[in-house]
Amino acid sequence: MRSRLRYAKVLIFSLPLAFLGVFFVYPILTLFDISLRPDGALDLSAFARLLTSDYYLETLLFTVYQALISTVATLLLALPCAYVFARYRFRGRSLLLSLATLPFVLPTVVVALAFSAVLGERGLVNDLLRLLFSLDHAPIQLERTLAIIIIAHVFYNFSVALRIMTSYWSSLGFHAEEAARCLGADELAVWRDIRLPVIRPALLSAGTLVFIFCFTSFGVVLILGGIRFATLEVQIYYQAVNIFNLPLAAALSLVQIVSMLFMLLVYTATQRRLHLPQDGRSAHSARPHTLRERAAIFITVGLMAILLFSPLAALVWRSLFVAGHLDVSGFTSLTDKTRASLLFTTPLQAVFNSLRFALFATSAAVLLGTVASFMINQPGAWSRLVDPLFMLPLATSAVTLGFGFIVALDEPPLDLRSSWAIIPVSHALVALPFVIRSILPSLRVIPPSLGEAARMLGARELVKLRTIDLPLVSRGLVVGATFAFTVSMGEFGASLFVAQRESVTIPVVIYRLFGHPGLTSYRQALAMSVILMLVCAGGFLIIERLRGVGVGEF
Amino acid sequence: MLQIIDVSHAYGNNVSLRRVSLQVAVGEIVCLLGPSGCGKTTLLRIIAGLEMDYQGSVTFNDADIGRTPAHQREFGLMFQDFALFPHMSVAENVAYGLKRRGLARARIGKQVASLLERVGLDGMGERDIASLSGGQKQRVALARSLAPNPRLLMLDEPLGSLDAQLRDQLALELRGLIKREGLSAIYVTHDHREAYAVADRIAVMDIGSVEQIDTPRDLYLRPRSAFVARFLGMRNVYHLKHSRFTKELVCMALPEEKRSDVVLVHPAGIQLGSSADSRVMTREAVLQSKVFRGGYYDVSVTVDGDTTLSFAAKRVTAEIGAALSVEISLEAVIPLQS
Numbered sequence: 001m002r003s004r005l006r007y008a009k010v011l012i013f014s015l016p017l018a019f020l021g022v023f024f025v026y027p028i029l030t031l032f033d034i035s036l037r038p039d040g041a042l043d044l045s046a047f048a049r050l051l052t053s054d055y056y057l058e059t060l061l062f063t064v065y066q067a068l069i070s071t072v073a074t075l076l077l078a079l080p081c082a083y084v085f086a087r088y089r090f091r092g093r094s095l096l097l098s099l100a101t102l103p104f105v106l107p108t109v110v111v112a113l114a115f116s117a118v119l120g121e122r123g124l125v126n127d128l129l130r131l132l133f134s135l136d137h138a139p140i141q142l143e144r145t146l147a148i149i150i151i152a153h154v155f156y157n158f159s160v161a162l163r164i165m166t167s168y169w170s171s172l173g174f175h176a177e178e179a180a181r182c183l184g185a186d187e188l189a190v191w192r193d194i195r196l197p198v199i200r201p202a203l204l205s206a207g208t209l210v211f212i213f214c215f216t217s218f219g220v221v222l223i224l225g226g227i228r229f230a231t232l233e234v235q236i237y238y239q240a241v242n243i244f245n246l247p248l249a250a251a252l253s254l255v256q257i258v259s260m261l262f263m264l265l266v267y268t269a270t271q272r273r274l275h276l277p278q279d280g281r282s283a284h285s286a287r288p289h290t291l292r293e294r295a296a297i298f299i300t301v302g303l304m305a306i307l308l309f310s311p312l313a314a315l316v317w318r319s320l321f322v323a324g325h326l327d328v329s330g331f332t333s334l335t336d337k338t339r340a341s342l343l344f345t346t347p348l349q350a351v352f353n354s355l356r357f358a359l360f361a362t363s364a365a366v367l368l369g370t371v372a373s374f375m376i377n378q379p380g381a382w383s384r385l386v387d388p389l390f391m392l393p394l395a396t397s398a399v400t401l402g403f404g405f406i407v408a409l410d411e412p413p414l415d416l417r418s419s420w421a422i423i424p425v426s427h428a429l430v431a432l433p434f435v436i437r438s439i440l441p442s443l444r445v446i447p448p449s450l451g452e453a454a455r456m457l458g459a460r461e462l463v464k465l466r467t468i469d470l471p472l473v474s475r476g477l478v479v480g481a482t483f484a485f486t487v488s489m490g491e492f493g494a495s496l497f498v499a500q501r502e503s504v505t506i507p508v509v510i511y512r513l514f515g516h517p518g519l520t521s522y523r524q525a526l527a528m529s530v531i532l533m534l535v536c537a538g539g540f541l542i543i544e545r546l547r548g549v550g551v552g553e554f
Numbered sequence: 555m556l557q558i559i560d561v562s563h564a565y566g567n568n569v570s571l572r573r574v575s576l577q578v579a580v581g582e583i584v585c586l587l588g589p590s591g592c593g594k595t596t597l598l599r600i601i602a603g604l605e606m607d608y609q610g611s612v613t614f615n616d617a618d619i620g621r622t623p624a625h626q627r628e629f630g631l632m633f634q635d636f637a638l639f640p641h642m643s644v645a646e647n648v649a650y651g652l653k654r655r656g657l658a659r660a661r662i663g664k665q666v667a668s669l670l671e672r673v674g675l676d677g678m679g680e681r682d683i684a685s686l687s688g689g690q691k692q693r694v695a696l697a698r699s700l701a702p703n704p705r706l707l708m709l710d711e712p713l714g715s716l717d718a719q720l721r722d723q724l725a726l727e728l729r730g731l732i733k734r735e736g737l738s739a740i741y742v743t744h745d746h747r748e749a750y751a752v753a754d755r756i757a758v759m760d761i762g763s764v765e766q767i768d769t770p771r772d773l774y775l776r777p778r779s780a781f782v783a784r785f786l787g788m789r790n791v792y793h794l795k796h797s798r799f800t801k802e803l804v805c806m807a808l809p810e811e812k813r814s815d816v817v818l819v820h821p822a823g824i825q826l827g828s829s830a831d832s833r834v835m836t837r838e839a840v841l842q843s844k845v846f847r848g849g850y851y852d853v854s855v856t857v858d859g860d861t862t863l864s865f866a867a868k869r870v871t872a873e874i875g876a877a878l879s880v881e882i883s884l885e886a887v888i889p890l891q892s
Contacts, residue, residue, distance in 0.1 A: 457630075458626075463654065
């Protein structure tokens with residue numbers, strides 16, 4: 001009886017491992033193989049080209065450079081804001097703090113479109129300036145510049161940095177700086193001697209994370225920058241899809257994987273020094289008293305409103321109004337088949353595709369993620385081994401994953417290249433770490449005594465699972481499922497590789513429409529972006545509602 | 555009845571139980587008393603069936619239950635942290651074990667109501683676990699472990715997380731309830747006062763083995779080893795080679811064959827004053843400390859400048875450092891295993 005239960009357990013636990021093996025380890029190994037042995041024998045010429053060609057070295061340098069600038073800009077903005085959020089209590093504080101996380105769940109294509117809607121040539125700011133100063137050209141030329149890429153990166157990562165620093169600061173309190181003031185330190189001295197040294201671990205941790213995100217940024221760079229600003233990610237895509245130089249693309253992927261692993265090691269090291277409380281509530285915050293304090297809050301709130309909400313507002317506005325008049329043709333034309341040469345399908349079909357794939361991907365990710373979470377939560381040394389294993393897809397860029405898929409899964413018995421199933425499978429893989437990180441915390445806080453109490457009261461293993469464990473992780477499950485759904489809906493990098501003609505998803509269609517000249521396709525791209533934004537914002541609301549009770553390790 | 559014979563257990567290389575034997579008769583409450591890490595919780599988990607990896611035998615009513623999984627033993631266990639199911643109401647928690655027995659709904663409802671009444675929680679069935687106070691949680695946990703009518707009730711530091719005042723009151727209530735239900739019970743605690751109040755017999759444990767099993771009264775009056783005496787809060791434990799005074803005392807009090815290297819001078823046999831009784835030794839002493847405890851004082855005095863005696867006294871008028879005399883009953887001198 002007991003041994004049968006054990007066999008069943010081993011069988012069930014091997015499911016997520018098998019999934020990871022077939023759809024992650026195997027494709028990555030294939031990439032290794034292609035880059036190191038393009039014709040069956042060891043051949044390092046692709047790497048030699050990478051190292052000797054100025055062009056590819058520049059790509060690598062540019063990747064680091066733009067990520068560095070983006071990170072510094074993000075931290076410079078987020079640091080004072082985090083201080084204000086940690087230090088003061090004011091109306092709307094927690095609402096703003098949770099709304100600030102919204103960009104984090106927004107798909108890159110939506111963010112790219114939003115920034116083009118506010119700062120692009122056809123953007124709101126340019127329209128306003130033209131109207132005000134009766135100009136006949138757009139005064140702000142940010143499209144295809146490094147500046148707009150960096151601004152979009154700041155938009156994306158601001159909330160990540162803000163959250164990490166705010167909760168760390170809140171947990172530390174402000175007695176040290178009050179003591180310093182009593183000892184005669186002025187504002188500058190307090191920043192230099194107390195605040196910066198105190199926040200350093202959080203600054204480092206947030207900085208590393210933001211750097212990782214910017215280093216692997218794909219959609220934003222591809223759409224807003226174009227080939228002129230190719231990062232590693234974009235280069236992999238161009239080499240693989242446009243030029244079809246698979247060994248070189250694979251070599252670039254290898255560089256990408258190794259850099260990611262290195263950066264994650266750094267991140268883990270920085271994170272170990274942080275003991276973040278679960279929520280960002282501050283036990284030490286006070287109401288603002290002086291005019292200066294009120295001004296600081298006002299500026300912070302204003303800045304965040306402009307940075308975080310103006311692009312989204314502009315996106316919605318641009319999708320609904322043309323030259324000041326309501327025009328919803330972007331939405332109504334989504335059923336048109338006129339763009340068949342561009343898309344092979346109607347944009348509306350892509351919406352259905354995305355929903356269908358997201359449902360499949362969510363089901364798979366939740367099922368596998370739940371099993372994996374229970375497996376990781378088992379006592380014993382090997383669960384510590386399995387945990388980082390399931391986080392690996394998070395450490396691999398979506399482009400690399402998509403590329404690995406098309407080169408590895410193209411032969412029977414695993415010929416998925418032309419099957420639509422490859423899309424939800426790739427999405428499930430990307431979503432899996434999120435699901436596990438949502439379920440695991442609520443699983444970990446279940447005291448072992450609860451299960452033992454159930455057993456003492458006569459519950460068998462399965463009954464215990466059904467009546468105790470699953471109900472207790474249900475919130476985490478919902479959060480994980482929502483994460484999986486939004487991740488799948490917005491996934492761009494891998495989808496661009498694996499999506500075939502009729503099975504394109506919303507982000508892929510937005511990208512194609514946006515890159516196509518003409519107002520109709522631009523307006524359709526805007527409309528699709530608004531739809532996607534609403535779906536993801538809905539998911540975000542669910543996550544935020546449930547996360548308040550200590551669910552999720554992010 | 556429960557019979558444990560020669561049970562040993564180890565966590566890796568750390569031996570946690572060394573050939574422990576113990577019996578619990580029908581209707582008896584046995585306390586496992588000892589410091590943390592002495593193995594009492596491990597022993598409890600072995601009896602419960604939550605720990606299956608051990609040597610030795612565990613039988614219940616003469617049947618070997620060593621391989622019976624926990625959920626089939628029909629034992630009740632009340633956890634130190636209560637282990638209440640946070641996603642269920644008070645009534646659902648109490649009903650959990652009854653549902654596992656497959657009882658009809660109506661009967662479960664009736665039994666839950668009756669149990670809640672017996673533990674003093676009537677009408678609170680719909681309450682959320684999070685809204686309960688510590689004492690109320692303790693009662694829910696008790697009701698839940700009593701509900702399926704266990705053949706043996708085990709309580710792991712059931713009052714450990716409550717404040718002192720509540721503890722005294724609940725210890726008495728617990729004993730009363732267990733006796734009324736006619737249950738056999740094993741009660742784990744590290745507090746000897748709680749053990750005195752609850753137990754029929756107490757097993758004092760030290761690093762993996764049972765040092766002494768006795769009724770509370772016998773344990774208090776006749777601790778067998780230095781460890782037991784000290785664990786029960788008695789401080790007058792002496793090694794003879796360190797003090798002339800105690801050597802003299804032992805020579806007077808104990809016949810040669812009963813003498814041992816280590817003795818206890820039981821605090822109950824020491825008082826202030828002087829006496830000519832031949833069964834009492836009177837000595838001059840210096841008052842070291844007196845701590846007012848309400849109804850009495852905790853007093854320390856030194857005799858011969860090198861031996862400290864601690865005991866309780868009703869009234870102490872002398873100041874610290876003053877000379878006074880103490881009388882020590884020779885019956886208070888107890889030989890100990892070192």
